[in-house]
Amino acid sequence: xxxxxxxxxxxxxxxxxxxxxxxxxxxxxxxxxxxxxxxxxxxxxxxxxxxxxxxxxxxxxxxxxxxxxxxxxxxxxxxxxxxxxxxxxxxxxxxxxxxxxxxxxxxxxxxxxxxxxxxxxxxxxxxxxxxxxxxxxxxxxxxxxxxxxxxxxxxxxxxxxxxxxxxxxxxxxxxxxxxxxxxxxxxxxxxxxxxxxxxxxxxxxxxxxxxxxxxxxxxxxxxxxxxxxxxxxxxxxxxxxxxxxxxxxxxxxxxxxxxxxxxxxxxxxxxxxxxxxxxxxxxxxxxxxxxxxxxxxxxxxxxxxxxxxxxxxxxxxxxxxxxxxxxxxxxxxxxxxxxxxxxxxxxxxxxxxxxxxxxxxxxxxxxxxxxxxxxxxxxxxxxxxxxxxxxxxxxxxxxxxx
Numbered sequence: 001x002x003x004x005x006x007x008x009x010x011x012x013x014x015x016x017x018x019x020x021x022x023x024x025x026x027x028x029x030x031x032x033x034x035x036x037x038x039x040x041x042x043x044x045x046x047x048x049x050x051x052x053x054x055x056x057x058x059x060x061x062x063x064x065x066x067x068x069x070x071x072x073x074x075x076x077x078x079x080x081x082x083x084x085x086x087x088x089x090x091x092x093x094x095x096x097x098x099x100x101x102x103x104x105x106x107x108x109x110x111x112x113x114x115x116x117x118x119x120x121x122x123x124x125x126x127x128x129x130x131x132x133x134x135x136x137x138x139x140x141x142x143x144x145x146x147x148x149x150x151x152x153x154x155x156x157x158x159x160x161x162x163x164x165x166x167x168x169x170x171x172x173x174x175x176x177x178x179x180x181x182x183x184x185x186x187x188x189x190x191x192x193x194x195x196x197x198x199x200x201x202x203x204x205x206x207x208x209x210x211x212x213x214x215x216x217x218x219x220x221x222x223x224x225x226x227x228x229x230x231x232x233x234x235x236x237x238x239x240x241x242x243x244x245x246x247x248x249x250x251x252x253x254x255x256x257x258x259x260x261x262x263x264x265x266x267x268x269x270x271x272x273x274x275x276x277x278x279x280x281x282x283x284x285x286x287x288x289x290x291x292x293x294x295x296x297x298x299x300x301x302x303x304x305x306x307x308x309x310x311x312x313x314x315x316x317x318x319x320x321x322x323x324x325x326x327x328x329x330x331x332x333x334x335x336x337x338x339x340x341x342x343x344x345x346x347x348x349x350x351x352x353x354x355x356x357x358x359x360x361x362x363x364x365x366x367x368x369x370x371x372x373x374x375x376x377x378x379x380x381x382x383x384x385x386x387x388x389x390x391x392x393x394x395x396x397x398x399x400x401x402x
Contacts, residue, residue, distance in 0.1 A: 011043060011044070011047040011055065011105075012105060012107070014043050015040060015043055015044070015101060015104070015105040016105050016106070016111055016114075018036050018039055018040040018043065018101060018105075019040075019098075019101050019102055019105055019106060019111075019115055019387075020114055020115060020118050021036040021039075022036045022037070022040075022098055022101065022383070022387055023115045023116075023118035023119045023122065023387060023391075024118040024119070024121065024122045025122070026098070026122070026380065026383045026384045026387060027119075027122040027123060027125075027126045027144075027145060027146070027155060027159075027380075027384060028122055028125060028126060028145045029145065030147075030379060030380055033380070033383055037094060037097050037098070037383075040097065040101050041094075041097065055104050056104070057100060057103065057104055058103060061099075061103070064332075064333065064336050065096055065333075067329070067332075068329050068332070068333045069089070069092075069093065071322075071325050071326070071328075071329040072089045072092065072281065072322075072326075072329065073086075073089060074277070074325065075277045075278065075280060075281065075321075075322045075323070075325055075326050076088070076089050076280060076281055078277045078280065079279065079280020079281065079283060080279050080280050080283045080286065080287070081280060081282075081283060081286075082280070084280070084281075084282045084283070085280040085281040085282055085283065087282070088281035088282040089281060091379070092377075095379060095382040095383060095386060096386055097386075098383050098384075098386045098387035098390060099386035099387070099389055099390040100390070101387075101390065102115070102386075102387055102389075102390025102391045102393075102394055103390040103393055103394050106390070106391060106394040106395075106398070107394070107397075107398070108398065109171055109398055109399075109401075112171075112391070112394065112395055112398050113171060113172055113176075115391055116162075116166050116169070116172070116391070117172075117176060119162065119166075119388070119391075120163070120166055120176065120179065120180055120183060123159045123162075123163065123183050123187065124179070124183045124186070125145075126144040126145055126146070126155065126159075126190075127144070127159075127183060127186040127187055127189075127190050128186070129142075129144040129145055130142030130143065130144040130152060130190040130193055130194070131186065131189065131190065131193065134193045140195070140241065141193070141194060141195040141196075142190055142193035142194050142195075143194070144190070146380060147380070149194045149195055149196055150194075150196050150198075150199075150373060150375070151375075151378060151380060151381060152190070152194045152196070153191060153194040153196030153198065153199030153200075153369065154196075154199065154366060154369060154375045154378075154381050155380075155381070155384065156187050156188075156190055156191040156194060156199060157191070157199055157202055157203060157206070157362070157365035157366060157369060158362050158365065158366070158381075158384055158385060158388060159183075159184075159187045160184060160187050160188070160191075160203075160365075161206075161353075161357070161358040161359075161361040161362050161365070162358055162362065162388055162392075163180045163181075163183055163184035163187060164180075164184055164353050164358065165353055165354070165355060165357075165358040165392075166180035167180040167181040167184060168353055188228070191203060192232065192235070192242070195241065195242070195245050196369075197245055197246075197248070197249050197372075198369045198371070198372040198373050199365075199369050201249070201368070201369075201372075202364075202365050202366075202368035202369040203365065205364075205368050206361050206364055206365045206368065207221065207225055209361065209364055210357070210361060213345070213357070214357075255298060255299075258298075259297060259298065259299050259308075260311075260312045260313075260372065262294045262296065262297050263288065263308060263311040263312055263313075263316075264311055264312070264313060264316055265294070266287075266288050266292040266293070266294065266311070266320075267284070267288070267311035267313070267316035267317070267319065267320040268316065268319075268320075269292055270284075270287050270288075270292055270320040271316070271319040271320050271323065274320075274323055275323050275324055276323045276324055276325060277322060277323040277324075277325050277326070278319070278320055278321045278322040278323035278325075278326050279320065279321055280321060280322075281321050281322070282309075282321070283321055284308075284309060284310055284311060284317065284320055284321050285307055285308070285309045287320065288307070288308055288311070289301045289307035289308065310374035310377070311374065312372060312373050312374055313370070313371060313372060313373070313374060314330070314367065314370035314371070314373075314374055314375065314376045314377075315327065315330075315370075315371070317374045317377065318330040330376075334363065334367065334376075337359075337363060337389065338360065338363060338364075340393070341356050341357075341359040341360035341363060341389075341392075342356065342360055343356070344356030344359070344392075344393065344396050345357045345360055347396070348396065355392040355393070355395040355396055356392070356396065358392055359388070359389055359392040359393065362385065362388060362389070363385070363389070366381070366385060
């Protein structure tokens with residue numbers, strides 16, 4: 001079939017605009033981000049047909065993603081409901097597209113700056129929305145444009161490292177760097193206002209990881225954290241809401257905690273009964289709510305609740321729905337990217353806070369929060385993570401250029 005009737009399309013130019021749209025849209029609008037992914041996919045299809053090949057891409061990353069997806073397909077074939085599981089696998093495939101778009105089509109310093117600035121502006125708007133919700137509207141927890149406070153906490157964990165990276169990036173003007181530092185301060189406030197306990201704990205552990213890796217900045221980091229701790233303590237003393245959230249972290253009587261333990265126990269039982277390939281993607285809902293729901297669970301499917309769709313733990317979610325195969329593929333995928341970000345950080349030691357460090361801390365924050373919540377299967381969170389991951393990986397190649 002001839003495509004000569006179609007207008008000439010510059011893939012690099014068109015796809016860079018798509019990446020810009022994604023960078024701005026993902027934190028603010030799932031629909032707009034979906035449109036950007038669809039447009040980008042269409043551009044790549046047209047280009048591939050014309051050139052009879054796919055755009056060049058990191059072959060090792062493609063191999064890792066391919067192995068992961070093959071395992072997911074096999075698990076879906078063994079699912080309780082293969083049709084539902086295959087839909088979930090298809091949905092997961094398109095969540096990787098921002099990674100591919102960013103790695104392939106961010107090639108120049110000007111393009112890197114453009115994507116970072118678009119992200120910065122989106123983060124600023126997202127922060128402003130969260131502060132407005134709590135301060136003006138009186139919302140008990142900030143959620144910005146991220147549907148739920150828990151999602152919002154995950155976005156704050158991703159925003160902070162990238163904002164710090166932007167704030168010290170010398171190829172950007174002083175105005176943008178100062179705006180990034182200001183937005184980082186707002187993001188810290190929004191992290192608190194999200195009242196997401198898992199994100200709070202993850203943030204503390206991310207700081208510990210940074211201190212462990214960056215020996216030269218331990219004293220400076222300690223001073224900054226001490227100041228932040230004093231400010232947080234003062235705010236907590238004046239805020240009964242924050243006191244209540246802190247008190248519930250270890251409470252055995254808090255319903256959210258007790259329900260989590262019940263879900264974790266049930267997920268372990270599902271894994272024990274289906275140890276190889278689990279019950280299938282998107283099947284935790286059926287398995288837990290209709291077969292493994294403990295009698296003492298108070299949160300049950302009914303008129304006021306449709307039932308839990310995940311066990312509030314990335315590890316147990318993958319183990320129950322995918323068995324050993326699903327768990328191994330999940331750990332293997334992110335272990336590879338942890339290694340990739342860490343080796344990039346080691347190569348970028350001349351920077352105080354380079355792209356590799358930022359990407360490593362973003363992934364660490366998400367995975368640490370994911371110990372007590374299921375965040376690595378949410379479309380907005382994964383789109384943002386893979387877009388930032390691709391952008392930060394592309395940054396290393398860009399700075400290699402003379």
